[in-house]
Amino acid sequence: MSDLFNPDQTMSAEYTGNGNQLFPLALKTALLTLVTLGIYRFWARTRIRKFFWSAVAPGGQPFEYDGKGLEKLLGFLIAVAVLAVYLGILQVLLTFAGMSLFGMADSSSGNELQAVAVTYITLLALLPLIFYAAYRAQRYKLSRTRWRGIRFAMDKAAWGYSWRGIMYTFLNIISLGILMPLSTFRLEKYKIDRTYYGQAQMFQGGKWTGLYPAMKHLGIALLLFVFGGLSFTGMDFSSLEDGELSGSGAGFGFLGGVLLFFGYIWFLIGMAYYRVHSFRYLTAHKVLGENVRAQSLPLTSNVVGYYLLGAVVGGMAAMVAGLIVGGVLALLGYFIVGEAGALFGGVAGYIAAFLAYGVAYLVMTVHPTIKHFAQTTTLYNTAELDTIAQREGDHFAEAEGFADALDLGAGF
Amino acid sequence: MLVEFDHTRLEISGDEIPDRLHWAYSDLRERLDQAGSQSIIVQQTGNEARLLIDDKSSADWLRNVSHDLANPDNPPGSYHRLAISAVVALASVFLILFVIIPALSNTLAALIPIDREIALGKGSVRQIERILTLERNPDLTCSSTEGDLALAKMSARLSAQFDSPYPIDVRVFDHEMINAFAVPGGQIILFKGLIDAAGTPEEVAGVLGHEMGHVIHRDPTRLALRSAGSVGILGMLVGDFAGGAATLVLAEQLIAANYAQEAEAGADVFATEVLADAELPSKPFAEFFDKLDAQFGGDDEDENDFLSHLASHPELRKRADAARRADTIGDRDFTPVLTKDEWNSLRAICDDNS
Numbered sequence: 148m149s150d151l152f153n154p155d156q157t158m159s160a161e162y163t164g165n166g167n168q169l170f171p172l173a174l175k176t177a178l179l180t181l182v183t184l185g186i187y188r189f190w191a192r193t194r195i196r197k198f199f200w201s202a203v204a205p206g207g208q209p210f211e212y213d214g215k216g217l218e219k220l221l222g223f224l225i226a227v228a229v230l231a232v233y234l235g236i237l238q239v240l241l242t243f244a245g246m247s248l249f250g251m252a253d254s255s256s257g258n259e260l261q262a263v264a265v266t267y268i269t270l271l272a273l274l275p276l277i278f279y280a281a282y283r284a285q286r287y288k289l290s291r292t293r294w295r296g297i298r299f300a301m302d303k304a305a306w307g308y309s310w311r312g313i314m315y316t317f318l319n320i321i322s323l324g325i326l327m328p329l330s331t332f333r334l335e336k337y338k339i340d341r342t343y344y345g346q347a348q349m350f351q352g353g354k355w356t357g358l359y360p361a362m363k364h365l366g367i368a369l370l371l372f373v374f375g376g377l378s379f380t381g382m383d384f385s386s387l388e389d390g391e392l393s394g395s396g397a398g399f400g401f402l403g404g405v406l407l408f409f410g411y412i413w414f415l416i417g418m419a420y421y422r423v424h425s426f427r428y429l430t431a432h433k434v435l436g437e438n439v440r441a442q443s444l445p446l447t448s449n450v451v452g453y454y455l456l457g458a459v460v461g462g463m464a465a466m467v468a469g470l471i472v473g474g475v476l477a478l479l480g481y482f483i484v485g486e487a488g489a490l491f492g493g494v495a496g497y498i499a500a501f502l503a504y505g506v507a508y509l510v511m512t513v514h515p516t517i518k519h520f521a522q523t524t525t526l527y528n529t530a531e532l533d534t535i536a537q538r539e540g541d542h543f544a545e546a547e548g549f550a551d552a553l554d555l556g557a558g559f
Numbered sequence: 560m561l562v563e564f565d566h567t568r569l570e571i572s573g574d575e576i577p578d579r580l581h582w583a584y585s586d587l588r589e590r591l592d593q594a595g596s597q598s599i600i601v602q603q604t605g606n607e608a609r610l611l612i613d614d615k616s617s618a619d620w621l622r623n624v625s626h627d628l629a630n631p632d633n634p635p636g637s638y639h640r641l642a643i644s645a646v647v648a649l650a651s652v653f654l655i656l657f658v659i660i661p662a663l664s665n666t667l668a669a670l671i672p673i674d675r676e677i678a679l680g681k682g683s684v685r686q687i688e689r690i691l692t693l694e695r696n697p698d699l700t701c702s703s704t705e706g707d708l709a710l711a712k713m714s715a716r717l718s719a720q721f722d723s724p725y726p727i728d729v730r731v732f733d734h735e736m737i738n739a740f741a742v743p744g745g746q747i748i749l750f751k752g753l754i755d756a757a758g759t760p761e762e763v764a765g766v767l768g769h770e771m772g773h774v775i776h777r778d779p780t781r782l783a784l785r786s787a788g789s790v791g792i793l794g795m796l797v798g799d800f801a802g803g804a805a806t807l808v809l810a811e812q813l814i815a816a817n818y819a820q821e822a823e824a825g826a827d828v829f830a831t832e833v834l835a836d837a838e839l840p841s842k843p844f845a846e847f848f849d850k851l852d853a854q855f856g857g858d859d860e861d862e863n864d865f866l867s868h869l870a871s872h873p874e875l876r877k878r879a880d881a882a883r884r885a886d887t888i889g890d891r892d893f894t895p896v897l898t899k900d901e902w903n904s905l906r907a908i909c910d911d912n913s
Binding site: 157194197198202209220224227228230231235237239240243246449507537 | 563590591593595607609610631633640641645647648651654656659663665667671672675743780784788790792795
């Protein structure tokens with residue numbers, strides 16, 4: 148592979164962000180979001196993106212984020228106008244269908260079954276919109292991203308992504324996850340083959356089977372589940388024989404429990420490993436223009452570590468902020484207005500806890516993760532970049548409104 | 560590259576710049592929230608070129624002379640479009656929440672097969688029993704030979720006044736709560752606490768008439784459909800704003816209360832009409848509300864106002880007044896809904912329950 152690369156034409160990425168700068172920005176935007184009852188969230192996300200984009204600088208040249216808060220709010224309102232009608236009618240119709248079909252007499256699980264069915268069917272009815280919104284959100288982000296003054300862009304092809312996304316999701320479920328690499332690869336390829344940097348098009352090379360090595364820890368988790376399950380069954384047989392838990396049976400049950408527990412932990416880490424290593428593979432097989440290539444070598448341990456750090460610090464920050472803000476406001480509220488005031492204080496404390504968690508998550512998880520990805524990424528054959536010409540801007544009013552309305556724009 | 564300046568603009572020249580650039584200070588825009596140094600990156604409005612000044616004192620100087628650095632340059636008409644979108648979005652949400660969903664729910668409620676509604680109602684009653692007792696297979700229903708007869712007599716006198724698509728099935732639950740409810744499909748549950756709190760059988764008859772109103776109006780089914788429709792929309796509006804779940808619960812309560820108030824008022828009207836047709840007074844029904852009001856209505860006006868928005872029942876005093884106005888018997892004699900003995904049997908219906 149190295150013969151493809153001209154050693155004089157490599158570019159590694161710098162990361163110039165630091166937590167001391169990010170923390171006040173994250174805190175300030177979170178507080179503004181709070182006092183504007185959530186409306187500022189569109190501007191908050193814009194500012195946080197500006198920070199992270201500008202912090203990543205391949206070859207010393209930072210990315211630029213050009214999005215605006217106002218266009219995000221506008222897009223959100225448009226999406227709400229459309230989705231309110233769709234979702235409202237859909238939910239009523241589904242509940243009606245559930246009542247007409249699942250109202251089983253004297254079946255104690257009738258109602259629960261109906262509730263579960265309605266939830267899943269709703270999710271199913273939302274699936275096309277979820278993929279549609281995800282594609283458009285990525286198109287919006289790319290269209291507002293520049294590097295060395297040149298814009299990124301994506302074709303208008305969200306519905307094509309939507310039906311493919313649904314198809315691969317089903318394939319994934321039917322194959323019990325065994326075809327996950329196929330779905331990961333094809334969906335990524337669909338997006339990358341429609342992505343541009345200036346006039347240069349990107350291409351996703353490689354094969355979907357190339358992602359199987361990334362699944363190896365999921366395989367180990369599966370083995371642990373199988374053995375754990377077998378041990379559990381072993382316990383059941385022996386306890387049937389003598390009517391109570393025999394010594395060896397209890398031992399088997401304990402072993403089974405331990406195996407299942409470790410299987411679960413291994414599964415979670417295996418998912419992280421899959422995401423990191425499929426990212427490595429997909430990045431190594433991307434081509435921009437004629438032959439600009441990239442390599443990215445992030446480590447699963449770092450990604451998991453930052454995630455845990457964010458969860459722990461975020462949890463503590465949320466607890467402290469929630470107790471202090473909630474406690475003080477609830478007491479004040481109680482003495483000034485009475486019960487309603489106390490209730491208001493409680494709600495404020497709850498919101499403060501979430502905001503504190505959000506700030507901690509940005510500083511302790513997102514920031515080091517992006518830093519790690521940036522610092523382990525290298526671009527090759529970069530001379531070609533100088534020949535890439537600018538392209539027209541992509542102005543679309545809906546921004547990432549659908550993703551916002553469907554809650555897919557979590558974080559930043 | 561050379562940057563010169565005078566009192567109105569920057570002048571930029573250099574080998575790679577074919578023509579000298581003149582950037583007026585008022586046209587300069589800063590790239591905000593940038594990571595890294597204390598430098599400043601500026602551009603001329605709408606211009607692709609960027610100027611990086613990597614020196615704190617020059618950056619500070621430039622910030623001082625340029626007064627429009629943070630202008631987001633929203634395209635003209637942006638605020639106009641924003642206002643229109645906001646109005647359209649709000650109108651759409653209100654239309655769907657308060658017109659389309661209620662109308663659709665009312666229509667669809669009538670289309671659900673009767674046997675399905677009855678089955679749903681049975682499921683709901685079982686669920687409520689389980690919640691009340693925290694047992695897996697509870698049976699709260701009270702029964703005694705005389706008590707059942709008294710209950711059937713009261714129910715028959717009222718239900719003879721209207722046609723019902725459902726068999727009306729009235730039961731008493733052995734529970735202290737002063738409450739009664741109707742589920743889809745014609746089942747009505749009176750709590751023993753309510754019978755204990757009532758002074759006369761006519762008070763219970765009023766409440767029973769009210770619950771029959773819910774049954775005939777298909778309120779339980781309509782309301783279930785409506786709240787299913789409104790939850791999704793509210794969730795979307797609140798979005799990923801931190802703590803959204805709490806706001807969601809509150810908003811959902813307000814809307815549900817709004818739907819329910821209308822249903823309660825309708826059931827009250829039905830009750831008074833049925834009482835009148837059955838030649839029974841509705842004054843006792845009003846007195847029962849007064850009792851509830853004395854027990855639960857606060858003295859503190861503010862608190863009462865606040866809670867009345869969240870409570871499903873419109874203010875009890877108003878409902879009592881409405882029931883009193885609808886009374887058609889006045890001081891005339893009437894055939895009591897139950898004899899003294901029957902009333903005592905009904906009050907004792909739960910005594911055999913262990």
